[in-house]
Amino acid sequence: MAEPSVDRDIGVLTERSVATEKRLQAVEDKLDEVLQTLQHAKGGWKMLMVIGGGAAALGGLLASFWSTVTGKH
DSSP states (O other): OOOHHHHHHHHHHHHHHHHHHHHHHHHHHHHHHHHHHHHHHHHHHHHHHHHHHHHHHHHHHHHHHHHHHHTTT
């Protein structure tokens, strides 16, 4: 039969293992939420970049047109 200190150590290690498994599950759940959020936001940042690029191009064209009209280069 095992000594009481060995049984106690096994019990402590078992409890720590269970607690670690619960923490790992919580981390996995949070990671799943982050991944889901990123999937939803995936198209949003691309559209923002398209709009920003279009606005920059339009601003450049307007500045070029304005300098041509006013004769200031």
